[in-house]
Amino acid sequence: MLLPGYSYSESLVPYYGTTGNAITDQSLRWSMDNVLPNPPGLEIDTVIYNYTIRKETEDQVDVYVGNENASGTGYIFREHDQWRPGSLDGTEINKVVGVGRIHRDLWGDGSIDVVGNGSVENPNLIYTYRVDPCYDPQYNPNCPGYKPPEIKVPEYDIYDATSGDANQAQYNPDDELYDDEEGMSDDDKEKQEEEEEKDSKERLEKALAAADNSALFAQALSQSQVLDTMNQVTNMNSYYAQSIDGGTYRESIQLTDSQLPDNRRGLRNNLAQQRLHQQMVDEQYK
Amino acid sequence: MFKKSALLVGMMFVPFATSAAEVPITGTVESRCIIQTDSAGTFGNPNAYTLTTKPADGGEPAIVRYDITLADSYYAEITPPTAFSSAPALPDVVTWVGSVEVSTVSDATGMGTYETDKVELGDTDRYDMTATGSTWFKISSTATMGGEKAFAGGTYTAVAEAVCIAK
Numbered sequence: 001m002l003l004p005g006y007s008y009s010e011s012l013v014p015y016y017g018t019t020g021n022a023i024t025d026q027s028l029r030w031s032m033d034n035v036l037p038n039p040p041g042l043e044i045d046t047v048i049y050n051y052t053i054r055k056e057t058e059d060q061v062d063v064y065v066g067n068e069n070a071s072g073t074g075y076i077f078r079e080h081d082q083w084r085p086g087s088l089d090g091t092e093i094n095k096v097v098g099v100g101r102i103h104r105d106l107w108g109d110g111s112i113d114v115v116g117n118g119s120v121e122n123p124n125l126i127y128t129y130r131v132d133p134c135y136d137p138q139y140n141p142n143c144p145g146y147k148p149p150e151i152k153v154p155e156y157d158i159y160d161a162t163s164g165d166a167n168q169a170q171y172n173p174d175d176e177l178y179d180d181e182e183g184m185s186d187d188d189k190e191k192q193e194e195e196e197e198k199d200s201k202e203r204l205e206k207a208l209a210a211a212d213n214s215a216l217f218a219q220a221l222s223q224s225q226v227l228d229t230m231n232q233v234t235n236m237n238s239y240y241a242q243s244i245d246g247g248t249y250r251e252s253i254q255l256t257d258s259q260l261p262d263n264r265r266g267l268r269n270n271l272a273q274q275r276l277h278q279q280m281v282d283e284q285y286k
Numbered sequence: 287m288f289k290k291s292a293l294l295v296g297m298m299f300v301p302f303a304t305s306a307a308e309v310p311i312t313g314t315v316e317s318r319c320i321i322q323t324d325s326a327g328t329f330g331n332p333n334a335y336t337l338t339t340k341p342a343d344g345g346e347p348a349i350v351r352y353d354i355t356l357a358d359s360y361y362a363e364i365t366p367p368t369a370f371s372s373a374p375a376l377p378d379v380v381t382w383v384g385s386v387e388v389s390t391v392s393d394a395t396g397m398g399t400y401e402t403d404k405v406e407l408g409d410t411d412r413y414d415m416t417a418t419g420s421t422w423f424k425i426s427s428t429a430t431m432g433g434e435k436a437f438a439g440g441t442y443t444a445v446a447e448a449v450c451i452a453k
Contacts, residue, residue: 053394057402063394080395087398092390094420 012133012142016045019127028112028123032067032104035127041135042104047077049125050094055118058085062115065125068108076106083118101130318356319415319450324349324422327446329429334436338428348425349389350448354415357396361451362413366427367444374440378432384446385426386411392419415450423448 017037022030036042047065055061066078077099083091112123134143141148184192329337330344339345352362366384370376386404391397396417405412415421425446431437 050390082395083398084395086402087394088388088401091388091394091398091401092422093392093394094390094422095392 012140014041014130014132016128016130019129022110022125022127023112023123028114028120030110032070032107032109035110036104036107036129037131039131039133040139041132042129043101043132044099044104044107044127044129045101046128047079047097047099047125048095048128049079049097049123050092051112051120051123052090052092053081053083053087053118054121055083055087055089055116057088059117060085061118063120064113064115065111066113067110069106070108071106076102076108083116104129317450318354319360319362319452320353321448321450322351322353324351327425327427329427329442329444331437335431335434336428337437337442339426340428347427348446350423350425350446352415352421352423352448352450354418354421357418358414358416359453360415361453362415362421362423363407363410363447363449363451364413364423364425365410365447366425367429367446368409369444370429371443371445373442374438376431377435377438381430381432383428383430384409387424387426388413388421389424390420390422392421393417397421 019035022035024030036044049065051063053061053063061083063081063083064078065081066075068074069076077097079095079097081093081095110125112120112125114120133139134145137143137145138147138149140146325346325348327339327348328344328346329339330341330346331337332340332343336343337345339347341347350364354360364386366382366386368382368384370380388397388401388404391400397419400413400415400421403414405414413421413423425448427444427446429442429444
């Protein structure tokens with residue numbers, strides 16, 4: 001089974017491509033979504049198809065190859081192969097039909113319809129297409145007709161809370177609000193000032209603590225970034241690239257002496273240890 | 287007007303001289319019938335005394351394509367091989383059997399009946415090319431050595447002839 005295949009390019013120069021076989025099963029129907037790529041500026045140039053007709057010599061068979069019009073009724077492309085009486089079974093048709101660059105959006109589902117006592121065998125249909133990357137000029141600033149996007153800042157009605165007579169009254173407290181303060185004794189005023197000063201210090205401490213926390217967090221983040229950078233620079237490839245040859249690794253050191261004498265110092269030390277051990281054993285019977 | 291004036295001046299100044307010039311007129315005519323070999327054939331050797339293009343016997347028919355751009359103006363005449371163009375020494379007479387048939391068309395309506403309408407002129411098959419487009423013909427050939435004698439070892443080449451004849 002041939003799968004549709006296509007090429008794609010990011011260049012601004014128009015490029016060309018060819019699909020794979022659109023007919024992938026015996027239903028002789030296909031969806032263009034499964035056949036064509038989806039760049040916006042795609043236009044189909046040519047339809048190329050071939051098949052082998054199966055029929056009796058005396059029969060007439062009509063074969064219609066086409067694509068529906070996706071934006072209306074009827075067909076955007078339709079070929080009629082009229083196999084008249086006298087045309088032989090097993091004859092192959094190989095047809096190239098230029099369609100003159102029709103945009104991809106107009107191409108609906110495709111089909112091969114056989115009318116009459118016959119069938120088609122080994123159908124193969126491909127499309128050749130052209131893609132203009134600048135079909136939408138906004139695709140790239142280098143495309144002709146490109147317009148820099150305009151940033152529209154939405155306009156809002158700014159609400160001035162201090163304007164207006166009704167609100168003004170709320171934010172311009174009248175003198176009655178301060179009547180209580182004026183009626184306070186000196187001690188009360190002093191206590192109130194102390195409390196306010198205490199509250200002010202607490203707020204200042206909280207603010208400084210928050211600032212310290214932010215600085216510590218930033219410092220930790222900075223150190224983490226430095227470590228990440230160092231790790232990226234470390235080149236481990238030389239370690240990964242090493243390999244050890246397979247096979248057998250045999251002992252390469254050989255002892256040439258035929259006789260290995262005992263170590264006399266070791267013998268003496270061993271006897272001394274044995275004597276000490278015996279003394280310790282004997283101690284328990286004393 | 288210009289031709290007349292020039293002729294008068296010439297008569298006045300060279301009254302007794304004669305001159306002649308040969309003016310070439312050239313033109314190029316491109317053939318509306320083009321023959322292309324799509325694939326050369328191959329002989330298979332199913333037994334010692336037979337060479338054949340049958341695929342079942344290891345051979346491959348030759349495919350020739352006619353591209354016609356002017357309808358109803360040409361005949362295609364194709365003759366399968368009747369002799370080897372090069373071969374080792376032949377021990378006996380070779381019998382040739384060949385055939386030509388339409389294998390592929392580019393226009394079913396106009397070319398679908400080419401095969402049934404063909405005319406056989408001896409070893410040659412004549413097709414009336416009534417439609418524009420491309421037609422592929424398949425040329426098959428079988429050579430049999432007389433007396434069932436074996437073909438000698440070597441390379442054998444035979445040539446089919448395809449021509450386009452204007453009506």
